[in-house]
Amino acid sequence: MELRQLAIYVKCQGDLVGKNFSVLIVGGGTAGWMAANLLAHRWRDFPVNISLVESTEIGTIGVGEGSTPYLKSLFRALDIPESEWMPACDATYKCGIRFPGWSTTPGYAAYYHPFYSPLDRETGAEFFSQADMRRRGILVDAQPDHFFHAPYLSTAGMAPIPKRPLPFELDYAYHFDAGLLGRFLKSKAMQAGVRYRQATIDRVRLRERGQGDVVIDSLTTASGEAIAADFFIDCTGFRSSLLSELPEYQFSSYEKTLLNNAAVALQMPGDSQVPLKSETVSEALTHGWMWNIPLQSRTGFGYVYGDAFISPEAAEQELRKRTGAPDGISCRHLKMQVGRIEQHWSSNCLGVGLSQGFIEPLEATALMLVQFTIERFSLAFDPVNPHASGENQRSAFNHNINTMFDGVLDYVVAHYFLNTRNDTEYWRAARHDIAVPERLQRLVDCWDRGDDFVEYLKKAGADKIYSHASWYCLLAGMGRFPKGGAVGGGLESQQLLRDVQSFCGGNVARFESHRRYLERLAAN
Template sequence: MNAPVASIVIVGGGTAGWMAAAAAARFLNDGRRTVTLIESDAIGTVGVGEATIPPIREFNHRLGIGERDFIRETGATIKLGIEFVNWARQGDHYLHPFGDVGHDFEGVAFHQFWLKHRIGALEDYWMSAQMARRDRFTHPAADPRSPLGGLAYAYHFDAGLYAAFLRRRAEAGGVRRVEGRIASVERDGESGHVTAVVLDDGRCVAGDFFIDCSGFRSLLLGDALGVGYCDWSHWLPCDRAIAVPCERVDPLTPLTRSTAHGFGWQWRIPLQHRTGNGIVYASAFGSEDDTRETLLANLDAPATDAPRSLSFTAGVRERQWEGNVVSLGLSAGFIEPLESTSIHLIQTGIAKLMWLFPDRDMGPRGRDEYNRLMHEAYEYVRDFIVLHYKATERRDTAFWRHVGEMAIPDSLAGKLELWRERGRVRRFDHDLFGVPSWVAVLLGQRIEPQGHDPLVDSMDDGRVTSAMRHIAATYAEVAGELPGHADQIAAMIR
């Protein structure tokens, strides 16, 4: 029997590091191994990812984190979806709501019936959209027949507070934090594995297995082990971001907002204690000064801190597990936060690492499977983000002309061809975004199919349209009677 890993060293804190540490404390710290996290208070964290998607609830649940405690400790609010403004055309608004849309009839996706009959807006058949438009919220129902049975939601939260919250839990679970900056990395001369990191004061922290959460630098995987980077900037040309908080504004909306500008897009994320704002932009098409001015001019309230800038290159490491090092977060790759996937990709990496966690011999099978699955996960997210840019009618600036005319990945091109014919969505087994998400964005970006699934024509039109009207009316009635989002948050933190 191979010897188990006896010591795990996490390099870097922030959201990725403390998510990994909390998971390690929960699932790996069983008395046979130690878990150490190294970070320096002198090194800041990016911390711009404050919006999430529904799987974050499962991550918290698996760590034993109660929702009330989480919301209280992180300044969290509810997120029912994303509102997109000015994307397909100037003046356009649409929602990407979470959860199910309508009810499938006899195995045929609901949106196919809407494509034929066009009764109302498709958002009328999304419970989360009906709630979000009214700033209402309640928890999903256990009964799938209930209007609330197909509801899904996520959170907005303060990433810094979340990291601090997880740190407290991780340290209570036995994780040891070491303060210091890493000066060098030691490797085994035969295997090439990392054996230790040396801090700038000479201390040496040895380990059997290392998790690289060192940010864009990728101190272990990129610098020390030399794993290359797949640059996707030809598909995702945005390479800069500026973030700034402002005062809280009421009503407390349960939506992230993404507003397209001439050189990129601006996010708005409502928290209990403030609103997070920022712009992601392409430096080839907009200057930092103009971008900062645009951001500050479009805040809902006065800024509470100075804007912070960062640069990045969209893409992913060629391998996210090399030897005895796994990378998580920015050290593994970065895809702009248009659909709030950054924290989810950390969560995905942690989940797959727990499943494929190695013995000390670091056999290749688990590592290769991890690399395959994680590269696919990044590609699926990449295609969904590229869709937002490619599927636009805007040609009013050089930026929008560029993305509207650019070549796209073959995998996305195939999906678009299938959709344009009869509104069908090709979804792979591990694709993060389900059919309703693709439908919401495709139609929201004005990509209309030429027809619908012919199975729809085999069903009685009168019966179908009556059912559709009943669904929309019921959802509107239920949503109108629900408590306000702000009231629900206040009740949960009492």
């Protein structure tokens, strides 16, 4: 036995008297099985029993089909290569997100939010400089699409994989079939020793440990069976079936800040004869926006909207018209509860996924928040000595998760706050009638004044979730610049743009065809 394992064994005998610490995850789906895999991996050397129970009577949301680059670290930690999981989940690469229709400013009717990579270092620096000049009233090109490699690659149907190795890796994310990914992660978790059973939880039984400390004692199934555990993870979706039973439960709604609370989704067959774009498209419609997510065999579309402005029936009709979906293709209608809970880790229960909160799918942050929550929890909680994890650890953990949620909220809300559309009451309300987060308002004011925006981002702590490159792309991409009185940038600026376009465009041929590379992955 290795020394580390021996030390763990001795400590366990003293603290738990041979009893393994038990963790019960309630709810499957991508969030539940991601939690199961991460905890099984992180605690693989500890005496911990991890189980997951899910109901066949309660479905999962299952339409989140995009990610941020953070997801790469999950598969690397689990030692799962892309050649294994991507073909199994109909997955594709994602270089960034394109946003058409959010702005009416000439020259900025659409923009691209790329994943900033080392290959963009020089051209990105030119973009930041051009944007700062434009903020000072100098009429130069500050359209982010021109300065980063991602839009060139995705437009040409290329994967962010170079034909020959580079001294660095491009940042990228994925698209995937959420149902297939959940099933894939389920199989991996069970191989790692996670126990699985099907049951519908009917009741949460609480127990008071003294001095007002209330914990979850056990769960009762619909058949009357009691299931006990030392710690519980709530992956029951918007219901928050476990956390909502605890005294500390408090939900903070975002409804005054985000107008969208519903979505309608459909799927269309893919066309293997056209280039496979490596981008998500988030296109503004009349009362919200539509996602366009290309997978290997199909394309997913969804209209995210506010039901105070358009009915579900009218939203479905608009989505069908925009996508050309025939009547034979069915739609799925969803309701969203936007907001977050205050205590993600409360007593002996942790909320993960929709049970802890939801912002909206605009920047595909749902799985990032799941992964971040589980990773931070596995570091903050000691399953060998669980009583050592007291109020201070819980408080610091909850503050950390809430900081992440609030940072994502600022960035997502900025899209609506900065929109310049006037064609419907929805877009005017999204700009004028929302409760703008205080930090976001200060950031926009700093940008408008032409002050040092990078320094202000750091001071405000807004660069911890989204980098200055992302903020520049959003603000410049929306055309948030002074109107009138601008002077021209001259021939030098025009030559710079030609040089940048030649450099980025010329590098496209150095990368793999998206569709062909995925075919090779599947053949491995």
